[in-house]
Amino acid sequence: MIKVEDLHKSFEDLEVLKGVNTVFEKGKTNLIIGQSGSGKTVFLKCLLGLFIPDKGTILYNGKAYQNFSKNEKRELSKQMGMVFQGGALFDSMTVEENVVFPLKMFTEMTKGEMKNRVEEVLDRVNLIDTNDKFPSEISGGMQKRVSIARAIVNKPNFLFCDEPNSGLDPRTASVIDNLIQEITHENDITTVINTHDMNSVFEIGENIVYLENGLKAWEGNKDTIYKTDNQKLTDFVYASNLFQKVRISQREGL
Structure with missing residues (x-):
């Protein structure tokens, strides 16, 4: 709260x-x-x-x-997890590298633990088999989901x-809205x-x-x-x- x-x-x-x-x-x-x-x-x-x-x-x-x-x-x-307006993904990094970035900054997890956590959050935002893709190779909606995955990878109390x-079409925007709400409820986050x-x-x-x-x-x-x-x-x-x-x-x- x-x-x-x-x-x-x-x-x-x-x-x-x-x-x-x-x-x-x-x-x-x-x-x-x-x-x-x-x-x-x-x-x-x-x-x-x-x-x-x-x-x-x-x-x-x-x-x-x-x-x-x-x-x-x-x-x-x-x-604190943050989803930025433009996604703010690192263009030179793959999806996996973008998502793992906060874990490298703020935790002492092993590489194996980081890999498992990244897979877990990418699965949660319905991004399977995108680990090695770059932001330019995926859609705007997928980029937002990567941004959400990165924001929750550290299991934040505040999102x-x-x-x-x-920049999203109405249908994709609705998917993002519902995903954020579901994650909020599942993890009891203050969003x-x-x-x-x-x-x-x-x-x-x-x-x-x-x-x-x-x-x-x-x-x-x-x-x-x-x-x-x-x-x-x-x-x-x-x-x-x-x-x-x-x-x-x-x-x-x-």
Whole structure:
């Protein structure tokens, strides 16, 4: 679980986060949504420890980050998996080399143990017999699955995803969404997803935080978002055809 209390972050005279309070629950897919400039990327980077907040507290499983020692911060980083927007795979490395990379960095596993763990996670993301392929030799959807495999190879307690469906067709995006949710449930991970994809919101949004001008303007889930009386949130998601269909079906009792 990650608890955020009164989080503030500014860059020179620009205040980006203005006192965010929320809880990202363990074993659930927690989504951060909001328009461009709402602060969601800065928020995610604060959660990752890439930005230090000016004020406020982030607690990981009940302990405040500012109270962590250097060793504890290093251990926390080992417990974090990250799925980057563009995949961020190493082009010069094979699929297997990409996935094993965190194990070489953060563990003292033997080569045999690493090999077994890589095979395990590649099997979990349905990538069989791709070990020796390079990223350029596989599809965009497969590259995202490699990125997920790499993110979970260390069995993280926290999984962060930045626009994981970026550049994918709707069907492939749905596969990625469901894979992330399944892995979250299976491993009881605290998963936080930064997304603008409304299909993701309605498919896997078990907890949704809507940021507006650096503040949490709404919080709920995929079953309650269509009932919101927040007009800006309605306007934000109404551009999605799926959202329109949901509202129509709910209104007509379908």
